[in-house]
Amino acid sequence: MRSSPRRKDSGWIILAWSLNGLGLLTLVAVFAFYMAGQSEAAPDSFIDDSYAPRPTRTPAPTLYYLPTVTPNPRATMVEDYFTPTAFVFNVGPAPTVIGFSVLGRPIQVYTFGQGENQYLIVAGIHGGYEGNGIALANEMVVYISEHPDVIPSGDTLYIIPDMNPDAAARGRNADARVNANGVDLNRNFPTDNWVADWDHSNCWNDRPTTGGAYGGSEPETKAVMNFILSHHIQAMISYHSAALGVFPGGVPWEPESKNLARILAKQTGYPYPPIDIGCVYTGTLADWAVEHNVRAAVDMELSTHQNTDFEQNLKALKALLGF
Numbered sequence: 001m002r003s004s005p006r007r008k009d010s011g012w013i014i015l016a017w018s019l020n021g022l023g024l025l026t027l028v029a030v031f032a033f034y035m036a037g038q039s040e041a042a043p044d045s046f047i048d049d050s051y052a053p054r055p056t057r058t059p060a061p062t063l064y065y066l067p068t069v070t071p072n073p074r075a076t077m078v079e080d081y082f083t084p085t086a087f088v089f090n091v092g093p094a095p096t097v098i099g100f101s102v103l104g105r106p107i108q109v110y111t112f113g114q115g116e117n118q119y120l121i122v123a124g125i126h127g128g129y130e131g132n133g134i135a136l137a138n139e140m141v142v143y144i145s146e147h148p149d150v151i152p153s154g155d156t157l158y159i160i161p162d163m164n165p166d167a168a169a170r171g172r173n174a175d176a177r178v179n180a181n182g183v184d185l186n187r188n189f190p191t192d193n194w195v196a197d198w199d200h201s202n203c204w205n206d207r208p209t210t211g212g213a214y215g216g217s218e219p220e221t222k223a224v225m226n227f228i229l230s231h232h233i234q235a236m237i238s239y240h241s242a243a244l245g246v247f248p249g250g251v252p253w254e255p256e257s258k259n260l261a262r263i264l265a266k267q268t269g270y271p272y273p274p275i276d277i278g279c280v281y282t283g284t285l286a287d288w289a290v291e292h293n294v295r296a297a298v299d300m301e302l303s304t305h306q307n308t309d310f311e312q313n314l315k316a317l318k319a320l321l322g323f
């Protein structure tokens with residue numbers, strides 16, 4: 001008879017401790033969830049910004065770095081299928097690795113044709129932030145593999161679809177522009193006008209970044225420099241987005257690069273002269289290229305951050321190969 005109330009008591013004790021346990025588990029779960037949220041909310045953490053200038057300027061720039069553009073609904077939308085991983089396809093030539101990123105990702109080049117006149121397309125220098133350029137380069141690789149006649153018999157075309165793979169792997173936001181050292185690779189080429197820091201007020205200013213410890217400091221930059229120095233490139237396009245137009249290489253712009261820019265602008269409808277937002281560009285790939293025996297080079301911006309503008313750029317490719 002005495003055992004019955006005792007059993008009843010122990011039942012309540014078990015229930016009370018179970019509730020305690022449940023409460024504790026809930027607290028642990030809430031804490032874990034909060035910590036996960038914290039680390040997601042700090043996407044800068046993977047960028048080593050030790051080079052980055054300390055914020056000495058007044059914050060809150062009044063100028064946005066790009067004009068507002070309306071996406072073209074007829075062009076291919078990238079967001080549904082773009083993946084910032086190494087591009088894999090099973091037609092055409094295998095790519096050659098020309099170097100590695102800071103984090104060890106391969107930088108690849110596809111080669112089409114065997115002619116004497118050599119042309120180069122580089123995409124992704126500003127990472128997944130401008131990932132539609134990478135998607136365009138990948139579309140070109142597939143298209144040329146399926147239509148090899150696009151390449152005239154006297155020509156060789158090289159395509160580097162993703163020059164900044166560490167950035168592309170970060171997704172398609174402002175954090176995905178610079179390399180893993182926080183360097184803007186299109187400011188890192190050892191041109192005559194290279195500088196580590198510049199007036200950011202009229203330029204891209206979403207994150208702290210630099211031109212590197214010195215011109216050509218970054219492994220991605222070195223890979224492309226070595227490639228260009230070991231070839232005789234007639235003309236090249238470095239793809240960007242969005243909307244500012246076609247920028248000829250050279251400081252001041254070289255006549256041959258201006259010719260190329262004019263021709264490409266005519267084929268694509270992109271602005272030439274490019275839209276001047278008051279930003280001074282230093283250490284760019286196109287400027288360095290024309291200082292090092294590339295006959296003509298341009299930075300060319302797709303019309304939005306989403307579309308590949310494939311049809312326009314197929315025309316641009318044919319014009320490039322005829323240059």
Ligand SMILES: [Zn+2]
Nearest residue numbers: 126130240241
């Ligand atoms: Zn860019």
